[in-house]
Structure formats: C-alpha cells, structure tokens
Amino acid sequence: MYTKPHILLNTLVILLALTGCEPNSAKRSFNTYNDRLANVLDTSPATINDDELEAFPEPRDLLLPVEDIRIDLLDAYELRKCGLFNLIAERNSILGKVQDKTRQLRYELILLNGLNHCQETLPDDSEVLPMLAGFKQQKQAQLAHHLWNMFTTEKEWRQQLTIHHQPFELGLFYGFDESLNAFNHLAYIQQHIQAGTSIEEKQADRLIKHQEQLHAHHYFGQLIFSIQLSTLWLDSITNMLEKSESALICGPNRNQQQAEYLSNVFYKFFVNKLQPYLAELDSQYQQISPALSELLNPDHAKNQAITPYYEKYISGELHDQFRQATLKHVSFWQRTFKRCNIKVGIH
Template identity: 70%
Template sequence: MQTRLTFTHISLFLSLWQPAHRVCCRYGFVLLILVLVGCEPNTTIRSFETYTTRLANVLDTSPVTININGSDLNAFPEPRELLLPIEDIRIDLLDAYELRKCGLFHLIAERNSILGKVQDKTRQLRYELILLSGLNHCQKVLPENSDVLPLLEGFKLQKQTQISNYLWNMLTTEKEWRQQLTIHRSPFEHDAFYGFDESMSAFNYLTFIQQHIRADTSIEEKQADRLIHHQEQLHTHHYFGQLMYSMHLSTLWLEAITGMLEQNETTLICGPNRNQQKAEYMSNVFYTFFINEIQPYLAELDSQYRQISPALIKLLSPAPSESSTLTLYYEQYLGSSLHEHFRLATLQHVEFWKRTFKRCNIKIGVR
C-alpha cells in the first residue's frame, strides 16, 4: 500500500520541523562559539610567538620555534614507587572500651566501621593525628591505677613512629595532593596563576603538621580537620606541576629568541651617524612585547617559585622512599636545576638588550 503525503501532512511536518530547526541552529551556534573560545591560543604562548615574529620581521629572518615535545622533564614517580608500608596496629576491644572514659572509644569505633575502613589517605592522616592527641589526653585524665595506661603508652609510641609515613603517603599518592606535583603540560596564562594561594596555604599547613610530628606534640581535632578543607581546595588545580612547566617553556622560548638575536646581531647597524630606524623598530618590539607582557610574567613565575619551593623542600626531603625517579624529580624541580636554568635564560636575554641599547646609544627606560 502506497503512503501519500497530503498538504496537511506536509504542513504539520513543517510546523514541527521549523521550531526544531531553530532550536538546533541556536544550540549549534552556541556550541560553535564555545568551540571557538576553547580554541583560543594560550596568552603566554601567543606572546612569545608574536615577540619572535615581530623581531624576525625587523631582522629580515625566519622566526624561531621550539620543540616542547622533545624536552626533558622528569615525571613525578608513580604511587607504587612512593607508597610506604604501614603495619596495622590493633588494640583489644575491651581495652578500647575502657577509653570511653576519656572520649576516645567513639573515634576508634568510627575508624573500624565499614566507612572508616575505606577512608582516603587524607582522612587516614586526620584520624591518626586526632588519635595521638586523644591518647595524650587519656594518659592525663585516666586514673593512675588504670590497667589500660601501660598499654596506651606502647600503643602511642607505635603510632608516633608511623605518623610521618601517613603524611608521606597522603602527599605523594593521594590524588588531590600528588596532582599538584605532577607535571601539567599547559603553561599559566598571563595574570592567571590558578592554584597559587590554595597550594601555598596547603603546603605550609603540611609543614606545620610535619613540625608537630617531629616534635611529638599534639594536633587538636580542629587543626586536623583543616586537612579536609585543603584537600577540597586543591581538587581543581595542578599548581606546582604547571608552574614548573611554565618556567621550562619560558626558558626554551628565551633561549631560542636570544639565539636568533645573537645570530643576526651583526645585521643591526646602528650608532652615531648611522640610520637608527631598524634599532628603533627593535626597541619598540622589545618594550611592547617583552617589557609589557613577557617580563612581568617571568617575574611572577620566579616570585611564586621562591615562595612555594621552601615548603616542598621540607616536605620531600629527606625522602623516606628510595625511588631513583624521585631523586631525579627533586634535583630538577627543587634542587634549583630548572629554576637556575630559567633565571640564566632570562638574564642572558636581558643582557643582549642592554648590550644592544648601549651600542646603539638608546637609553633604557626612555619611551
């Protein structure tokens, strides 16, 4: 049987299709905008590319490029290389029940519940810190003739020897913490150093915990609860790994551009009784792109590294793990290797301009 479309069917189809078509077009247009916005080049990369292109145009040469994929950046070790084994220490149920008199039984029972046994490493460290504080409290308030007191002292000593390993395991293997240390291959945008405040606060807090652990002094529950807050604040960031990548990328660009300038230095004729037009063009490019865009970015990278690195040096050194990968990571990012390379590349670039401006009799800072 052949089906025929009447004018009524066609009109109905068009009436249904046109609104749907408009909706699809509308959402398609929005999607296109989002795609185009997502394709916007990173402002830092764009600044370096524009800088080298403008300089190359003045020097009548080809702009330089860099190969970031071939660069040597040490990776943060895998969790299995860093995780330290921690012996499970148990306390007898009857002895633990005696701790209800000093408020510690509920904490231990909570830790041994179904949910307590699947805690992440941040909450495990929180528990251990509160437990040690509670053990100190129990020793102070329980009667001197309590049978549980001698057991508590041994239990506490065992826990004190383990607590630093809990801190280490959290920092190096827990997702939110280790992603701060993992190299993140996307440079910071200009004026958008996301995660600095959160990371500074979190890592400084961990050094506070580390100091108390080494001094065998208690950390109260409210202080231990801050671990959860910092973990949540770090969730969306890859701060230190992104900082290291940004410094490394900047170093490669600076070295490449300085090399291009030095190779073409003899073509820049300037000085007394010489045509200064090319030198003036070069000066304009220098001030417009390097001084106004790139130099403030480099200064901020340097400043943030100097602020964040002391806390990480304390937390990762001396490393209880014998991972050779961690040794390479530490030497490159915290042993000043990458930072010194970055500063040297910046200095050499600035030295070229100082030398050139002196030769061309152009006063620095006069615009």
C-alpha cells in the same frame, strides 16, 4: 526585542567553543615576540624543542609501608572514660577501613591527640596506661609515612605535582593560593610530627578542606611546565638575537631604523606582556618551593624514587636555568641599547 532562550543558549555554546580554540596567551605572546624580532632582523624565527620533563614518580614507587596497628576493642572500651572509644570504633568500622589517605592522616593526628589526653586524665592505676604508651609510640613513628603517602599518592595531592603540559595564561595563575595554603599547612603538620608534638583537631580537619580546594587544579605541575617552556623560548630567542648581533648596524651617525624597530618589539611584547609573566612565575616559585623542599626531601622520606624530580624542580635546578635564561636575554638588550645609544625606559 525578545530573544528566544534557545538562541541565547546556542550563541553561548558557540562562544565557549571559540574561546576554547584560542591558543594559549603565553604561547601566543612568545610566538609573536619571536616572529616580530625575526622579521625585523630578516632572519628565520627561532624554534624550540620541548624537552622531556622529569615525571613525578608513580604511586607504587613512592608508597611507604605502614603496618596496620589496631587497639583491641575490649581494651578500647576502657577509653570511654577519656572520650577515645568512639573514635577508635569508628576507625574499625567498615567505612573506617576504606577511608582515603587524607582522612586516614586526619584520624591518626586526632588519635594521637586523644591518646595524650587519655594519658593525662586516666587514673594512675589504670590497667590500660602501659598499653596506651606502647600504642602511642608505634602510632607516632608511623605519622611521617602517613603524611608522605597522602601527599605523593592521593589523587588530589599528587595531581598538584604531576607535570601538566599546558602553561599558565598571561596573568592567570589558577591554584596558587590554594596550593600555597595547603602545602604550608602540610609543612606545619610535618614540623609537629618531627618534633613529636600533637596537632589540634581543628588543624587536622583542615586537611579535608585543603583536599577539596585542590581538586580543580594542577598547580605546581603547571608552574614547572610554564617555567620550562619560558626557559626554552628565552634561550632560543636570545640565541637568534646574538647570531644577528654583529649585523645590527646602529650608533652615532648610523641609520637607527632597525634598532628602533627592535626596541619597539621589545617594549610592546616583552616588557608589556612577557616580563610581568616571567616575574610572576619567579615569585610564585620562590614562595611555594620552601614548603615543598621540606615535604618532598628524599632524606626525610627515606624514599629515593623522588630524588630526580626533587633535584630538577624542588632544589632549584630548573629555576636556576630559568633565571639564567632571563638574565641572558635582558643582558642582550642592555648592551644593545647601550651600543645603539637608545635610552632604556624611554619609548
């Protein structure tokens, strides 16, 4: 049977609209787990209050000053002999003066690589060599600030660090690979900057590719929100369970029905749905935090505006709370199963 195109289109629009209205699967799973446990225990479900999260600082508070140092084009003309003149002329053009911070960092890295090449290839008696040495020293000293400014104030990069108030869906962690690769690449560049060694042009070019790939994501800010929300839920649900612990009658020669019902809820909603989600949050944080720890270290950047954010999310304070909440929750079930003589893993 033939279906008119406009009918198919209208149906698709309706389906997409309905899908967009569906509650987040992580939120739904925590809510359902909470409600089912409360129902078995005949108590009120736990509630959570969204804590105010430490915001990523504003660009004006993070931006580090960088003096605009340019080479005179009359001197730069001599650099035709080592292939650097066109690069400098392009940077001094109208378009070059308005490039974004990612392209500016790319230019600075390629420029330093070119300066090294010129120092190695120009004749020893070249009049521009002393000028090149001073210019290179100044540019090298600015590189760390260029990297910091790009990462913390450029839209696509800071978008990854700004808190995104929507948790990841169960099993869907969009942006992880893109962010991990990008942050690791920036850490690689930072290591070379700190060591005073040059970056190959193809490695500088990768900055643009990473910037493009990050455009659609809010990865780390979403990871932080997911960990925070999970911590709040775990603490609240565990607190509800512990308050009802003494009223749970089970064990040898006791009616096990309530304990069995609780066990069913635990396996169906926590073990099968929430535990894999929590484990993935933990794993991804551990993989991505080392690079961020280097890139956002307040002592390296000489910018203390980042300190509260860094201490809460990068150095591990929130992650420690998340792990403690998970351990406390699992510990309740371990001692309950032991007391009620319910075999762990048999369901």
